[in-house]
Amino acid sequence: MSSAQNLFLQKIEICDTASFCVDCGSPKATCDPFTLDQISDRINRKYILKDASGSLTFQVLVEPSGFSCVLSYDDATNSPLTADLIRYLNGCIWKPAMVNGQAVSSSVNVVFKFAHGAISGRMARLDLRQMEPAGAPVIYNTATTYTNPSLKNYDFKVWTKYNSPLPDNISQTSAMDKLDVLWYATSKGLTRFDGKTFNPVNEYNSPFNAETAVQDIAVDKDNDKWVYLDNRIYKYRDGAGWQIFDFKKFLAPGVTHILNSRNGELLFTTKSGLVVVRKEKVVLLNKKNLPELPSGNIIYAFDDSQKRIWIGTTKGTIMIDKNARVTTFNTSETPLKNLCITGSAEDENGNIYFSLADEDNKTAGDNAKDGMAVLRPDGSWTLYNDKNSGMPANHITNMLYDKFEHVLWMGTDQSGLVRFDLKDGWENYHNNNSPAPGHKIYQLMQDSRGTIYATTANGLLRIAKKY
Structure with a gap:
């Protein structure tokens, strides 16, 4: 048993919350599915829901007697429909949770989803392992003291599957489209977030169900969304719906990443080459037609403002310039020698930033060969790592x-977020020194207003500049 823990931002202070557990017991608290069907039917008869989408989630306290009381919920608008759902839920009779043969107070989550002009309800069990604290970050840089002067300039907000309709706390691939809608992809489903409302992508509005494991997602220059799962590519165009592409001939080894190039090409990295798609024409670059590739196992690809394409493989990196000349970095004295580029960014001055990985030595600790390389417009290189700079760890x-x-x-993946002002200002944000939910960061995205979203192992983090 524990003291009261409200999971959602909208709280109701009328329940007896002296002591209860969260989705605990054996058996756990439950209600007859017919009860939720009755509640849904009452809402469907009272409201016109033909344009409704998304979902509402309620945390319900179930007392040992079987009576229920809504503790918290996720509807910031406090609509009349939500008020009715709270009233109906408070009138249910439940089977309480049992611990050591005794009925106890516990809370459970109930989700109501809108689809095809109707609402339907179901219980949503919690994975209590994901509610555990993130643990302490690992900072390998012991020479730098992080004062983080910019931290006060940001508002941090965190959504998890316990205080929002997120399908899962962990998202290793997500994308921001050109309308500032975040497509949040997980192994337990895909949802869209417009900054206010989560709208699930499910069997009612897509070719896959609410719990489909999405392996990768990207947005192209036309704002089309490309989704990879089960060795198939799906394209979604606003107003036109979904289209399925079958590239099995090219994608048989499996896609690791979908990347969007500046000129409109889509780049699919695979274990046997780089698949380039432009206007639905498909080209495969592999060791047969590009012998300079150190390996056919492609990890990352990127095209820069000078129309050069960079390809990182498990055995090193190459660059192809706009005249089709190839540079192999395994023989050059640069920070890229024998290393794979795994990510990139380019600023308005033409400086290119590459994250590096030693694919031959993928240890769980801190590899001294990993780090960040910067290529400047004059052709000079700078290498940053946790021994010669303010980077807290080398693996990016x-x-x-x-x-x-x-x-x-x-x-x-161990030290949280790093903010670098491109000169010598290093800041490091994680769960021990900021409102960040953890220290394992998977993906960073930014909308048209400058707001940054980070997917983590402990939920979705939004970092907004204070004005």
Whole structure:
């Protein structure tokens, strides 16, 4: 048993919350599915829901007697429909949770989804392992003291599957479209977030169901969304719906990343080459037609403002210039020698930032060969790592150049977020020194207003500049 823990931002202070557990017991608290069907039917008969979308989630306290009381919910508008749902839920009779044979107070979550002009309700069990604290970050740089002077300039907000309709706390691939809608992809489903409302992508509005495991997603220059799962490519165009592409001949080894180039090409990295798609024409670059590739196992690809394409493989990196000349970095004395580029960013001055990985030595700790390389317009290189700079760790998961503040953001898998002002100003934000929910960052995105979103192992983080 624990003291009261409200999961959602909208709270109701009328329940007896002296002591209860969260979705605990064996068996856990439950209600007959017919009860939720009855509630849904009452709402459907009272409201016209033909244009409604998204979902509402309620945390319900179930007492040992079986009576219920809504503790918190996620509807900031406090609509009349939500008020009715709270009233109906408070009138239900439940089977309470049992601990050591005794009925106890516990809270459960109930989700009501809108689809095809109707509402339907179901219980949503919690994965209590994901509610555990993120743990302490690992900072390998012991020479730098992070004072983080810019931290006070940001508002942090966190959504998890317990205080919002997120399908899962962990998202290793997501994308921001040109209308500032975040497509949040997980192994347990895909949802869209417009900054206020989460709208699930499910069997009612897509070719896949609400719990489909999405492997990668990207947005192209035309604002079309490309989704990879089950060795198929799906394209979604606003107003036109979904289209399925079958590239099995090219994608048989499996896609690792979908990347969007400046000239409109889509780049699919695979274990046997780079698949380039332009206007639905498909070209495969592999060791047969591009022998300079150190390996056919492609990890990352990027085209810069000078129309050069950079390809990182498990055995090193190459660059192809606009005249089709190839530079192999395994024989050059640069920071890229024998290393794979895994991410990139370019600023308005033409400086290119590459995250590096030693694919031959992918240890769980801190590899001294990993880090960040900067290529300047004059052709000079600079290498940054946690021994010669303010980087807290060498392994970078994602990079974002913030064109609004002219700083570079990096995500790490052990040390949280890194903010670099491109000169000598290093800041490091994680769960021990900021409102960030954890220290494992997967992806960074920015909308047209400058707001940054970070997907983490502990939920979705939004970082907004204070004005």
